[in-house]
Amino acid sequence: MRSLSERASFWTAGAVVALALWTSACPTMIYPLYQADWGITSTTVAWIFAAYPIALIPVLVIFGNLSDHIGRRAAILLGLAAELAGVVLFILARDVTLLLVGRAFMGLGVGLSLSPASVAMVEFSAAGADKRAGAIGTAVSALGIALAMLVGGGLSQYAPYPLRLTFVVLALTILAVAFFALGLPRHTPNETRSRWRIRAIVIPRGNRWIFAAGSIAFASSFMLGSLVLPLGARIAHQLARSDNALLTGALLSVFAVSISATALLAKRLNLWTAVIVGAVFSAGAVWLFVVTGTTHAIVVFFLASACAGIGYSFNFAGGLTILNRYAAPHHRASMVSGGYLVGYISQGIGAPALGAIVTAGGLMSALVDGAIAFSVVFAISLIGASIVRRSLREAATVS
Numbered sequence: 385m386r387s388l389s390e391r392a393s394f395w396t397a398g399a400v401v402a403l404a405l406w407t408s409a410c411p412t413m414i415y416p417l418y419q420a421d422w423g424i425t426s427t428t429v430a431w432i433f434a435a436y437p438i439a440l441i442p443v444l445v446i447f448g449n450l451s452d453h454i455g456r457r458a459a460i461l462l463g464l465a466a467e468l469a470g471v472v473l474f475i476l477a478r479d480v481t482l483l484l485v486g487r488a489f490m491g492l493g494v495g496l497s498l499s500p501a502s503v504a505m506v507e508f509s510a511a512g513a514d515k516r517a518g519a520i521g522t523a524v525s526a527l528g529i530a531l532a533m534l535v536g537g538g539l540s541q542y543a544p545y546p547l548r549l550t551f552v553v554l555a556l557t558i559l560a561v562a563f564f565a566l567g568l569p570r571h572t573p574n575e576t577r578s579r580w581r582i583r584a585i586v587i588p589r590g591n592r593w594i595f596a597a598g599s600i601a602f603a604s605s606f607m608l609g610s611l612v613l614p615l616g617a618r619i620a621h622q623l624a625r626s627d628n629a630l631l632t633g634a635l636l637s638v639f640a641v642s643i644s645a646t647a648l649l650a651k652r653l654n655l656w657t658a659v660i661v662g663a664v665f666s667a668g669a670v671w672l673f674v675v676t677g678t679t680h681a682i683v684v685f686f687l688a689s690a691c692a693g694i695g696y697s698f699n700f701a702g703g704l705t706i707l708n709r710y711a712a713p714h715h716r717a718s719m720v721s722g723g724y725l726v727g728y729i730s731q732g733i734g735a736p737a738l739g740a741i742v743t744a745g746g747l748m749s750a751l752v753d754g755a756i757a758f759s760v761v762f763a764i765s766l767i768g769a770s771i772v773r774r775s776l777r778e779a780a781t782v783s
Contacts, residue, residue, distance in 0.1 A: 388567040394508040400501035405528030413536030430739020433614040435487035437728040443495030451500035457568040463497025526644035530637040537633020597768040599726040602703030606727035610734035624685040642693025662698030663762040670755040
C-alpha cells in the first residue's frame with residue numbers, strides 16, 4: 385500500500401485516538417441489557433468495566449515506550465489488532481467470562497495504540513501546530529466517547545441483536561481504520577534506533593509533591609469515568625426514568641461534548657484556577673447525580689453529565705500540565721506515565737467498589753457513598769495543589 389500524505393497520516397492517527405476511546409466506552413449502553421437478559425449483578429458489571437484499566441496498567445508500565453523503538457505504525461497496528469480481538473469476543477460472548485477477556489484485550493489494545501497515535505498526531509501536524517494537534521486530539525477523544533453512547537444507544541433501541549450489533553459496527557470500523565493505518569510511515573525522525581527494554585517509572589525525590597498534586601488531579605478525572613461509564617445508563621434508566629436507549633445515549637454523550645468544549649477553555653485559564661474549577665465541577669457533578677435520584681428529573685441528569693464532562697476536562701488538563709510543566713525535563717515522560725498509572729489504578733479500584741455497593745445497598749446508596757468519597761478526593765486535590773503552588777512561589781522568591 386502507498387504511504388499516506390502527512391495530512392492523511394494526521395487524520396488517520398486521529399481516527400485511532402477516537403477508536404481507542406470508542407472501544408473503552410463501547411459497552412456502556414449495553415451493560416443494562418446484560419443485567420436484564422443475563423441476570424448479572426452490578427458488581428459483575430463493574431468488574432467487566434474494571435478489566436479494561438486492570439489490563440491497561442501493565443501495558444503502560446511495560447510497553448509505554450515501545451513505539452519509540454518499533455515505530456508508531458507497528459505499535460498502532462498491534463493495538464488495533466488487540467482492540468479488534470476484544471470487540472469480537474463481545475460479539476461471540478454467551479457468558480461473563482468472554483466479556484472479561486474481551487475487556488482485557490480492549491485495555492491491551494488501547495494501551496498499545498493510544499499513546500503512539502497521540503504522538504503521531506503531533507509528528508504529522510504542521511510545524512508549530514502542536515497546540516492545534518492537542519486540541520484536535522481532545523476533540524476526537526470526546527467524539528469517540530460520544531459515538532459509543534449514540535451508536536450503542538441507537539442500535540440497542542431500534543436495531544436487531546441489541547447485545548451484539550453495536551460491537552459488529554465497531555469491529556468493521558476498526559478494520560477500516562487499520563487499512564488506512566497500514567499506509568502510515570514505518571518510522572518517524574523522532575523514534576530511536578536503540579533496542580527496546582523495560583524502563584521503570586521513576587519519580588525523583590524533588591518532584592514528589594508535584595507528582596502527588598498532578599496525579600491526584602489526574603486521578604479525579606478517571607474516578608469520574610468510573611462512575612459515568614459503568615453506571616451512567618442505569619442512572620438514566622432507573623433514576624431519571626429514561627426508557628429510550630437512544631435518548632439515554634444522547635444524554636450521556638453530553639459528558640463527552642462537555643469534555644471537548646471545555647478543553648479549549650482550559651488552555652486559556654491559569655493552571656491553578658483550572659485545578660480549582662475542575663474540583664468544584666467534579667464535586668457538583670457527583671452530587672447532581674444524587675439529586676437525580678431524588679427528583680427523577682432528566683434535566684438534572686443532563687446537568688450532572690455536563691458538569692462531569694467539565695470537571696473531567698479541567699482535572700485532566702490541570703493534572704497533565706502540572707506533571708509536564710514542573711517535572712525535571714529528563715523525568716517528564718516518567719512523571720506523565722506515573723500519572724496515567726495512578727489514574728487507571730483509581731479507576732480499577734473505584735468501579736468495582738461502586739458496583740459492590742450497588743449490589744449490596746442499591747443504586748442510590750452507591751451514589752451517596754460515591755459522592756462522599758469522591759468529594760474527599762477532590763478536596764485533597766485542592767489542598768495538594770495549594771501546597772505545591774505555595775512551595776513553588778517560595779522557591780521562586782528565594783531564587
